[in-house]
Amino acid sequence: xxxxxxxxxxxxxxxxxxxxxxxxxxxxxxxxxxxxxxxxxxxxxxxxxxxxxxxxxxxxxxxxxxxxxxxxxxxxxxxxxxxxxxxxxxxxxxxxxxxxxxxxxxxxxxxxxxxxxxxxxxxxxxxxxxxxxxxxxxxxxxxxxxxxxxxxxxxxxxxxxxxxxxxxxxxxxxxxxxxxxxxxxxxxxxxxxxxxxxxxxxxxxxxxxxxxxxxxxxxxxxxxxxxxxxxxxxxxxxxxxxxxxxxxxxxxxxxxxxxxxxxxxxxxxxxxxxxxxxxxxxxxxxxxxxxxxxxxxxxxxxxxxxxxxxxxxxxxxxxxxxxxxxxxxxxxxxxxxxxxxxxxxxxxxxxxxxxxxxxxxxxxxxxxxxxxxxxxxxxxxxxxxxxx
Numbered sequence: 001x002x003x004x005x006x007x008x009x010x011x012x013x014x015x016x017x018x019x020x021x022x023x024x025x026x027x028x029x030x031x032x033x034x035x036x037x038x039x040x041x042x043x044x045x046x047x048x049x050x051x052x053x054x055x056x057x058x059x060x061x062x063x064x065x066x067x068x069x070x071x072x073x074x075x076x077x078x079x080x081x082x083x084x085x086x087x088x089x090x091x092x093x094x095x096x097x098x099x100x101x102x103x104x105x106x107x108x109x110x111x112x113x114x115x116x117x118x119x120x121x122x123x124x125x126x127x128x129x130x131x132x133x134x135x136x137x138x139x140x141x142x143x144x145x146x147x148x149x150x151x152x153x154x155x156x157x158x159x160x161x162x163x164x165x166x167x168x169x170x171x172x173x174x175x176x177x178x179x180x181x182x183x184x185x186x187x188x189x190x191x192x193x194x195x196x197x198x199x200x201x202x203x204x205x206x207x208x209x210x211x212x213x214x215x216x217x218x219x220x221x222x223x224x225x226x227x228x229x230x231x232x233x234x235x236x237x238x239x240x241x242x243x244x245x246x247x248x249x250x251x252x253x254x255x256x257x258x259x260x261x262x263x264x265x266x267x268x269x270x271x272x273x274x275x276x277x278x279x280x281x282x283x284x285x286x287x288x289x290x291x292x293x294x295x296x297x298x299x300x301x302x303x304x305x306x307x308x309x310x311x312x313x314x315x316x317x318x319x320x321x322x323x324x325x326x327x328x329x330x331x332x333x334x335x336x337x338x339x340x341x342x343x344x345x346x347x348x349x350x351x352x353x354x355x356x357x358x359x360x361x362x363x364x365x366x367x368x369x370x371x372x373x374x375x376x377x378x379x380x381x382x383x384x385x386x387x388x
Contacts, residue, residue, distance in 0.1 A: 087128030090218035150254040166310030198262040204254040230354030230366040296386035314362035
């Protein structure tokens with residue numbers, strides 16, 4: 001049965017409890033990435049509305065934006081910055097393999113957890129040439145760190161880079177007693193990324209993006225995590241109803257709760273209740289100008305818009321509305337003028353990207369390496385060639 005989620009869900013006020021139980025009795029239904037991102041966007045917008053009613057002020061960063069040569073930034077951070085965000089520093093290629101996972105909250109007749117097997121596709125990383133990164137990113141990269149503390153956890157945003165469809169943020173998370181806000185591991189890095197631990201009482205995120213948190217396991221310690229978040233830009237995904245276009249900043253939104261997230265959810269708070277919020281703040285993170293994009297077209301007018309960090313595929317070329325869900329993409333390859341290739345995605349086989357999401361506005365991929373758009377010969381998606 002066709003179901004208009006935008007009309008029935010997005011266009012009305014909805015509680016967290018309603019969203020959490022939206023699939024009750026419909027266990028075979030799987031929501032799209034965009035729907036799940038929309039859920040998160042609604043929750044964030046709902047929170048922001050509560051903030052304005054409570055009169056909580058936005059804390060702007062005192063320092064002005066500083067945009068320096070990426071070469072200088074890279075050198076200042078020990079020569080690793082680019083290679084950790086978009087290269088192979090701290091990362092190893094992953095061969096395709098199967099994992100047995102436990103289905104949360106489900107048990108068989110004998111009381112044993114229900115398990116299922118998942119195939120993890122191959123992931124490849126490449127070393128990032130710092131000279132190429134300097135050429136691609138100069139003037140588009142913020143370098144002035146912005147820190148904030150929520151509860152006993154400190155988040156420091158080190159760097160931000162963006163285009164029309166994607167945002168990449170490098171930040172650290174510190175806690176003297178040991179960072180406990182995230183569930184993270186190599187397996188999470190290979191799959192959907194780190195997620196918030198429900199047995200603790202803080203949560204934070206960037207209002208302008210939805211994506212995946214990659215934790216640098218090599219560089220991180222128990223008390224300090226190095227995180228790289230690859231996000232689809234929310235305004236591109238949802239438009240003005242749920243998000244605002246980025247101008248000169250993005251917003252880090254933080255909450256400290258009175259109890260663990262798990263306990264608060266069990267209490268079934270009434271809609272609009274904010275008594276469980278102990279502390280809340282929104283911190284302005286300055287950003288530089290967005291990266292330029294190029295447009296590649298197929299013979300039938302379909303388009304790919306691509307920058308060094310991300311691409312967006314619209315199989316209709318804007319002629320008619322058509323969502324691109326995960327099943328619409330079979331294979332995507334970028335071929336350079338020297339004949340070398342970057343195999344971004346091949347269904348069930350290769351997943352060499354930072355984040356990927358199907359949307360109403362076209363399929364979006366954030367890369368796990370910088371793409372030299374001046375040297376692209378063609379982009380091939382599902383055996384269709386796109387050229388500049």
